[in-house]
Amino acid sequence: MVSSAAWSFSRSSSARLSTRTTSFNSHRKWFPSAAASSLSLIAIVFLFSSLVCAFYLFTVWRIPAPDPEFFSGAGQYCDVFAGSWILDDAYPIYNSSECPFAERGFNCLGNGRNDTGYLRWRWKPSSCDIPRFDAREALRRLRGKRIVFVGDSMSRTQWESFICMLMTGVDDKQSVYEVNGNQISKTIGFLGVKFGGFNLSVEFFRSVFLVQQGLPPKQGPRRVRSTLKLDTLDVMNKRWMNSDVLVFNTGHWWTATKLFEIGCYFQFGGLLKLGLPVTAAFKMALETWASWVETSVNTNRTHVFLRTFEPSHWSDSKQKVCEVTDQPASEAIGDDRSEFGDIIREVVGKMRASVTVLNVTLMGKFRSDAHVGTWGYPSSILDCSHWCLPGVPDAWNELLLSSLFTNDWRKFGK
Numbered sequence: 001m002v003s004s005a006a007w008s009f010s011r012s013s014s015a016r017l018s019t020r021t022t023s024f025n026s027h028r029k030w031f032p033s034a035a036a037s038s039l040s041l042i043a044i045v046f047l048f049s050s051l052v053c054a055f056y057l058f059t060v061w062r063i064p065a066p067d068p069e070f071f072s073g074a075g076q077y078c079d080v081f082a083g084s085w086i087l088d089d090a091y092p093i094y095n096s097s098e099c100p101f102a103e104r105g106f107n108c109l110g111n112g113r114n115d116t117g118y119l120r121w122r123w124k125p126s127s128c129d130i131p132r133f134d135a136r137e138a139l140r141r142l143r144g145k146r147i148v149f150v151g152d153s154m155s156r157t158q159w160e161s162f163i164c165m166l167m168t169g170v171d172d173k174q175s176v177y178e179v180n181g182n183q184i185s186k187t188i189g190f191l192g193v194k195f196g197g198f199n200l201s202v203e204f205f206r207s208v209f210l211v212q213q214g215l216p217p218k219q220g221p222r223r224v225r226s227t228l229k230l231d232t233l234d235v236m237n238k239r240w241m242n243s244d245v246l247v248f249n250t251g252h253w254w255t256a257t258k259l260f261e262i263g264c265y266f267q268f269g270g271l272l273k274l275g276l277p278v279t280a281a282f283k284m285a286l287e288t289w290a291s292w293v294e295t296s297v298n299t300n301r302t303h304v305f306l307r308t309f310e311p312s313h314w315s316d317s318k319q320k321v322c323e324v325t326d327q328p329a330s331e332a333i334g335d336d337r338s339e340f341g342d343i344i345r346e347v348v349g350k351m352r353a354s355v356t357v358l359n360v361t362l363m364g365k366f367r368s369d370a371h372v373g374t375w376g377y378p379s380s381i382l383d384c385s386h387w388c389l390p391g392v393p394d395a396w397n398e399l400l401l402s403s404l405f406t407n408d409w410r411k412f413g414k
């Protein structure tokens, strides 16, 4: 069930935005826990192949590039994901150079981008307004909460944006810290930031497919070096439970390049599924996720969100060429993997548990001006998938917070 009646604001927006853990080795999850010395040869071979795999992913790391919700006031229903970007001099919300949790690779301004127009756009739903972000008010309502983001680097960006937005309301910046003292990196499996004065925890778990990766069944073809177990959720899932907010995404890694070309194939019910198309596999994985939400998450406490695909703006299919514009596109353009959106709608539509789809696909399609481009780190890598911070992910968080804070039936943070 898509929670639809969740956001109630008046059309004129008079509603105020009243809108630990131990680090782990990112390779560890590749090994079944029972494996021991007798399997050491396999383990070495596997370690090698996963290192090759990791190196490949690291060097060729590139992602092609997702609907919140609906404000309804006085019987009005507002699709907050349908709208446009309008210029607003109150933006951006923060300065990445002053936020220790904005990773260098997303700080376009800090990395030499010299036009600043891209920083000043606010997302405006067509038939209503979302409340303006108010960091102090948001912190007050989030006191004592545990917010968890799970997914790929787009989730990490949203996590970084969320922290940077909230930090603008914190006087003692030193009171905000990563629980293991870790630096943000592309491959890290877990990052947890505590807002000391608010007993608030904002965490990120890297799980690019949401389902578990592992060793292939014995006697499979040699080209099969690892598998994605479509019927098993990432074993990290136990650490995602007992949270107040869970925000998921997946999609960018569901490509032949990131799977078959590095010897990763699908598995279901213990059997290899060599000919299974990526979209069919994506659907099976999402169904596994949906049944996990229904059986393992206490949705009385936990608000579950699923973010849709974030569009990219490459000019070629190989993702080597693109141009970051200095103005948003006048039309919705960009690669949106719309088949994934259709699958999300279908799977979430059948769920009994309430899940809010953050449908950010359309809003991103206008933002050909907001990608990292050559202002990443290192700058030699052109990137029209990821977004600059501050930027588009801030708008996802404004929608997320609006959804939480106007959710009558949960009285979040009241």
Ligand SMILES: *[C@@H]1O[C@H](CO)[C@@H](O)[C@H](O)[C@H]1NC(C)=O
Pocket (backbone or CB within 6 Å): 095, 096, 097, 098
């Ligand atoms: C962001 O912060 C840095 C470091 O404090 C400062 O040099 C820069 O001028 C700021 N940028 C903007 C746009 O305010």
Ligand SMILES: *[C@@H]1O[C@H](CO)[C@@H](O)[C@H](O)[C@H]1NC(C)=O
Pocket (backbone or CB within 6 Å): 114, 115
């Ligand atoms: C902005 O940077 C581009 C290169 O990225 C350069 O060609 C241009 O001259 C710069 N403009 C200004 C006003 O500094």
Ligand SMILES: *[C@@H]1O[C@H](CO)[C@@H](O)[C@H](O)[C@H]1NC(C)=O
Pocket (backbone or CB within 6 Å): 144, 145, 146, 199
């Ligand atoms: C902090 O928040 C957690 C829930 O995240 C709660 O269990 C705990 O009691 C809170 N501690 C304090 C000191 O308020």
Ligand SMILES: *[C@@H]1O[C@H](CO)[C@@H](O)[C@H](O)[C@H]1NC(C)=O
Pocket (backbone or CB within 6 Å): 298, 300
């Ligand atoms: C959730 O709330 C409903 C209604 O208040 C209650 O019947 C149900 O037992 C609760 N479920 C859990 C897991 O607490």
Ligand SMILES: *[C@@H]1O[C@H](CO)[C@@H](O)[C@H](O)[C@H]1NC(C)=O
Pocket (backbone or CB within 6 Å): 067, 081, 082, 308, 341, 342, 344, 345, 357, 359, 361, 362
């Ligand atoms: C997201 O919004 C677009 C545009 O309104 C719509 O076409 C698409 O079906 C929506 N996706 C989901 C998953 O609801």
